[in-house]
Amino acid sequence: MLTVREAKYLSRKIMEAGEIPLLIGHFGVGKTDIAREIAQETGRKLVILVLSQMEPGDLIGLPARDENKTKFLAPDWWPEDGNTIILLDEINRAHRSIRNAIMQLLVDKRIHNHILPEGTWIMASMNPPDENYDQVELITDPAFLSRFFILEIHPDPNEWVEWARKNQIEEEVIDFISKYPEFLSVHESVSLKASIKPSPRSWHKLSKVLSLMSEEDKKEYLYILASGIVGPEAAKVFIDKSLAGKIHSPSEILLEGNIPASLDIHQANGLLIRLIDYLTTVDDKELEKLSNQAETIAQNLLKLSHVVPKDSFEAFIRMLVNLSNLPGLKGEFSDKLLRRLISEVTEENK
Known part of the structure; x- marks a missing residue:
């Protein structure tokens, strides 16, 4: 959001x-x-x-007679x-x-x-x-x-x-x-x-807006704009393919730990937004896969926390807390992930 x-x-x-x-x-x-x-x-x-x-x-104005035709008078707004x-x-x-x-x-x-x-x-x-x-x-x-x-x-x-x-x-x-x-x-x-x-x-509309944006803007807002006009799934593929080699998919970040050594604030916020959207919309089949690797995901999230702004990562954690209160597999996974993440943070601080 x-x-x-x-x-x-x-x-x-x-x-x-x-x-x-x-x-x-x-x-x-x-x-x-x-x-x-x-x-x-x-x-x-x-x-x-x-x-x-x-x-x-x-909204449309009131009808009025104009010679032998009916026309609508313009509304006052x-x-x-x-x-x-x-x-x-x-x-x-x-x-x-x-x-x-x-x-x-x-x-x-x-x-x-x-x-x-x-x-x-x-x-x-x-x-x-x-x-x-x-x-x-x-x-x-x-x-x-x-x-x-x-x-x-x-x-x-x-x-x-x-x-x-x-x-x-x-x-x-x-x-x-x-x-x-x-x-x-x-x-x-x-x-x-x-x-x-x-x-x-929708692709034409997206192109019109992107033509007015700088490369810096695109780094921060490309996914937000694309998902808001072509949908999350198409936006994910669009970013993964059009920026191949520059940005990793959410699953690659969570499961494989493909996290850059450093990120500027725009890249960091854009990455976290994609992770939030992924975790809030992921289906049950993918959730089962993620749940089996909660420890690995927690370790990778801890790694991510060191390269993104503190307040941005805190917002990400609040999102996980909200998801953990949901019924079903999504709530169970989010709760499990939070527990593993707390365990990883505790171990790191020893």
Whole structure:
């Protein structure tokens, strides 16, 4: 998952390429703030459409007679020029009729006879597709999802503390989160990325965004971007093959210990993100293989901890703790791995 700062950076890059980011995060994570800050930094007007509260007439405008034809009057939110960002908020709770109109906006940059001004940016946001939210049909529709770069956000405690101090949050609350960052928010969510499948369109979209990024950016964000538009499986193969000899697969890192002697911060964070995604999406057959080699994996993770930033590795461990609370083989494996890792750390410190 991305921090708010990372999601903001990638959202702007995606929109500069003419594509649409979809920010996914729990209530209060900062999705709307990202849109506001990008709008402020780029001098654009921000239009926020809370789709769960809209009716078709609010979105497409009201019908009117034009000689012998019916046309729709532009709604009051319709941008006057392209120097605008449209945020489609709560997109997972929109009514089917709103959803259909939004699809036309995403595909053709128009709704009925209203055409978006050239240069208008679009972004969307939604809550995670867990048991607290509805509209499951929307979030599993491949045709709909293929229009977005999916960016999943999890608040970074340091970012939150910085935000809290600027927004007059009580010092007692700030002190508590500073000492116990695991209580900032829940970590469990159901990823949409498993529903994404590659297509000619998605590879074209990925290429457009990558063309605007530096080699340094690609080292840090290539997997995040690729998995958010072509899906995790295609993204893994894409990275493994396109960067052959430069980067190892998650299983090679965990089972064979193929870890570079040194990593810069971008490479380290990118590697940990790939490991997290691998462990959260791995199937039971692969889990059985991993479980039988928990001791080896723990030794390799300890080796990895010496070449990645301390706070990044701590975030990785928190992810394992969350997985260990899950029922079934994934929870059992994560718990076993944590125990082996603790044993390895204890042995190293003797």
